Structures are given as structure tokens and as C-alpha cells.
Amino acid sequence: MMQPIYVPVDSLKEHCRQILRKASLPLEEAEAVADNLVDANLTGVDSHGVTRLADYLTRLENGVINNKTNLTVIRERETTALYDANNGWGQYAGKIAMEKAIEKAKKYGSAFVGVNNSNHFGTAAYFARMAAQADCLGIVQTNASPLMVAWGSKKPTLGTNPIAVSVPTHRHPVTLDMATSNVARGKINLAVKNKAAIPEGWAITVDGEPTTDAEEALKGFLLPFGAKGSGLAMMIDIMSGVMTNALFGEDVPRMYDDPAPQQLGHLFIVFDISSFMDVQQFKDRMDQRVKQTVESPAAPGYDRVYMPGEIEQLKRERCAAEGVPLSRAIYEELQRLGKKYGVETEDFAISLT
């Protein structure tokens, strides 16, 4: 991006929170959404960051999503719970669901908590890290709008269904968060903006033909990360959508094109690591696993070897020190939203500009 504007983490969260409060979200829901959005920016996943706020508010204004998430428990057992998010906020439903999963895993060793009738919940990593911060293993999956084809198909019946896995270490959690598409749709958007071609393998046209034309690709569909990415996306749709009684596959409305509740499903799997060994011992062993990895010699063309999520963690540390880098366009959009909803933090970045 061009010269970014750096915004202190807390100011950015506060600004988003205030807007969401004015937009009639209950306090803890506004906090959950703001924290989740800013967290994505902190780790460099700008596509899931504060840029989404405007989209969310449009859906709220249009009555497509509810301002309040009236979570209800549909079925519950010792180590499982299924929530209906009542077309509320995925970020809030996800937080409550993960907290419930951690509580159950601490008590019995493991837990599976599902959510249906939900909306976009932000990054899966956000919730998986919550488990790691509680000395648990966290595995988080969600289904999504059908923007991707299955391997060998030309009709989209899959989302870019991501999975995140996180474990604790003596320092920060080690976290993998991956979509099952070859690349994020955002990269194709960017190529359109830059009038650049895209490599083969990213997308197909609406007729199912391979394309390197970014405009055609954007009208068409994403390709999965090979046959393996397709298989994973399918199993994630089954686990987080079919199994939770959410919509799944081609029936999920598209977030931007279809003004309809998404009725997404999420799945939160937690394992209490102390069930197998003392957590200190696990963290010592993780030190070894990290050491083996980052000290292994880099292949030609690479600077060094990274653990999953390490680059995101480095960005997080940098943002804490320097502020969150936002493009001027996003910054101004947030200012406009602030003005529109009448919040008093519209110059929220001023301290650093």
C-alpha cells in the first residue's frame, strides 16, 4: 500500500467499538466484533480486518443481520454444545462458543462446540488462539459462501472454508490458519485494481475455463488448493455446516451479492493438553519443535524457515509498538463511519500522524 497511516491498537478498537455501539450492538458484542476485526489487522490479514466494518454495517442497516445475538443452546452434553446464533454476530457467537468449549475441555479433557445460523466470524485463528492461551489445543473451522469449485468441477459448491489450529508455547501460541483455496479472493481483486494478469491455477471463468484474466476470474470462481485443498474444504463444510445443522455447500448465500442471512456453521474443537502431559513439559517440547524448524537451513531462495503463524506474530508485535498500518482509503472510510454514526473518536489516529 501507499504510505500507511499508523493507528494505536487501542484507539482503533475503541473507534470500531463505539461505532458498533451506536449501531445498536450490545456492549459485549460490540467489543467482540471490534477486537476480532482489529486482531486481523494486527496479524496482517487486512482482508478480515476493519475493512469489513462498512460491509457489516450495511448488512445491519438492511436488516440482513441482527444487532443482538440471542444465542440459544439447541443440544448440550458433558463435552458438547450446539448453539443457534439467531442470525447474529459470528465474532460474538464464536467467542462464547470457544469459551464454552474450553470450559468443557478443562472439565472432561475434550470438547466439540458447534454454532449454526451464524454470520461471518472473522479469522478462525482468533478463536483457536483463545484455546492456546488457556493451555489447550484449539481447532476451529467454518464454512463460507460458495465461491470455490470442488476439484474437477466447474460449479461452486464450496467456500474457501478455513481451518485454524493453535497450541501454546512458553511464549506466544503457534497458530496455523489456512483457507482451502489456492489464493484468497482479495489477491484477484488486487490484480483487477492493478490491471495485472493472474497465474493459472487461481481461478476459472464462469464457464469453468482456466483463466489468467483477473476480471474474468473475479466473475468466475476460485480454485481449491489442489485436490487436497478441495478434499479438506469438503470435510470442513461437512463438519462445520452439515453436522451443525447450518446451511452448507451451494445453499449458503453469498456475503456481498445475496442480501440474505448466511446461516453459516462453525465448529470449535478443544483438547486440554494436561490430559496427556504436564503443560510445562509440552511447552518445553514445543521449544524443541520450534528450534528444529527455525534453525534448519533455508533452501535456496529463502531467507529462513518459519513456524506456522510466526510471520503474523512478528507483525502483531510490530503493530503493538508502531500502531496498526491502515491505507488512507480505509482510514477515511472509518472516519466517515465515525461521523455517520456520531462517535467522538473520528481523529483516532491523530496521535501518530
Next chain:
Amino acid sequence: MMQPIYVPVDSLKEHCRQILRKASLPLEEAEAVADNLVDANLTGVDSHGVTRLADYLTRLENGVINNKTNLTVIRERETTALYDANNGWGQYAGKIAMEKAIEKAKKYGSAFVGVNNSNHFGTAAYFARMAAQADCLGIVQTNASPLMVAWGSKKPTLGTNPIAVSVPTHRHPVTLDMATSNVARGKINLAVKNKAAIPEGWAITVDGEPTTDAEEALKGFLLPFGAKGSGLAMMIDIMSGVMTNALFGEDVPRMYDDPAPQQLGHLFIVFDISSFMDVQQFKDRMDQRVKQTVESPAAPGYDRVYMPGEIEQLKRERCAAEGVPLSRAIYEELQRLGKKYGVETEDFAISLT
């Protein structure tokens, strides 16, 4: 392969079982290993099939693996158990661990069962299907010998660590089983035999350079299935190796080169689907998910769209009707082993030749 020899499923199992019995395995362990090996052949995964029997027996003769798996429970809670396989048979330890996980999940909703100090356990799909056959979701992972580099590394600190996921349907389970390498090492072996080149992206030389020379590749290391495959392999090593107190990463001995106990770790995750919805309803929904997939139009160059594991299932049905196709070399090896161990089933395929 050249004209294969077709062996009835039960005869092949019986032959392997008898050899393993003569090699001093207890009855139920011989059964578990034979069933698991033949099951791999049934689904076309010949690399994990009866071809392994000779390797296993060599390790047994050399005292590298124990004839009897004295499974002991190290830690246990309501929904978790960690087993020490005492350097016994991964196939047997895996079966017992999965049965325990299913039992616990049925009682409490979910379960995590780990195994350490184990050996090669066959295909992960074998165990994941056990869960599906009990109307549960099964997720199975294992670590393996370090034959693969992490993304950007030239030193192997990862196995081709596979993950399998299986769910029930009204017919057979839907099962994904994928290694995290770009291709199986067996494909490079085959290229060496055929004196063929391999595509770039399969492997690197022992010095970390990309190669299309199959001989160089075989001396070198496998490449992961992209950065995502590498990340998954790392998290699988952490979940099935670090977390279970098994060996992990570069410390796992190689199955063929190192005559040492592998001390592998496996992880079995089970969720009782009825915790979220009635199983009949889940299976109805799976019918829809399968229908959406297999009825979606094929992309140019593809015959049709398959569910994960569908091709393997078709092979399984064909083998049941026609017998298991074995190459003459493998068939003769099994005959030799039969003679060596003094079993009476050496003409086990005669009925079909």
C-alpha cells in the same frame, strides 16, 4: 502393473494372518495387522498394503519391533486416554485406541485418544472409518519418519504426516485421507524403476536443490504440498507427536534406513454426531452434500466430480467382487514368506488364477 493376480479378500487376509501368527504375534494382533494391510490394497493404496508385510517381518526378526503390543494407559480422564504402545504394532494399538475413543465419545460426546512409542500403523483412513461406522466423526493423525522438508527448508524435519477424516452416510462412510507431501515417495520409486523424470515440485536433492532426476530425488527429500501442506504437517507433528510424548520431527528414526524403534505418535479424535442432531438427519443431509458434489458439472478435462474417498470406495467394491489385484512380484513375495514361516496357505490365490 502387468497382468495382476486376483486374490480373494478373505484368502489374502488369512494368508497374512497365518504368517504373522507364525511370526509369534498374538491372534488379535495378527488379525489387526492383516486386516489393516489388506484394507489398504482394497482401496488401491498398495504402498500401505501387503507389500509392507516383508518389511515388518524384517524389523521383527531384527528385534526392532516387539511381537506383542503391551499397551499401557499412561493418563486417562473421562474423554481422553494416552497409551504407550511399548514398541508394538501400530495397527493394533490404533485399533484399540480408536475403540476407546469411540466408547468415550458415545458416553460424553467427544474424545481424544493418543498413542506413543508406536510404529507404522497403516492407513489413517482405516481408523477414521471405524468411527464413521459407529455413527461418529473420526479424525486420525500420525507423525512419521522425517522424509520431508518444511516450506523453505532444505533439511527434513517433517514426515509426510497424514490426516484422515471420516463421517457416516446412509451407504458407506465418506473418508478423506491425505498425506501432506506433494506426492507419495512411492511415485518417485516408480519413476526410478521406469527411468523417468519427475516434475519439479516433488522433491529436492540432498543439497536442497530442486530436481527432476528421480534418482537424485530418492536420495533427497520430499517437498510438502505447498506452504499449506507444510503448515498442516507441522501441526500434525505437534498434535500426534509433541502432544502425545512420542518422538517428533527430525528425531523420528527412518523406517527403512534406521534399525531403531520409531517411537511414533498417533492421535484419534472422535465426536458422537448425535450430540448435535439425530444421525438419520445427518445422513439425509450428507445425501444432499454428496448430491451437490457428484451432480455438479465437471470442468473441461474431467469425467465427473468425486467425493473424497469415493474412488477408493469404488475400488473396495470391485475387490470384493473380483478379488484383490496383486502384482506377480508381490504375490510371489507373499508365497515365499508363507513358505518361510511354514503356513499352509501358500497357494492362496489359486482359486482365481
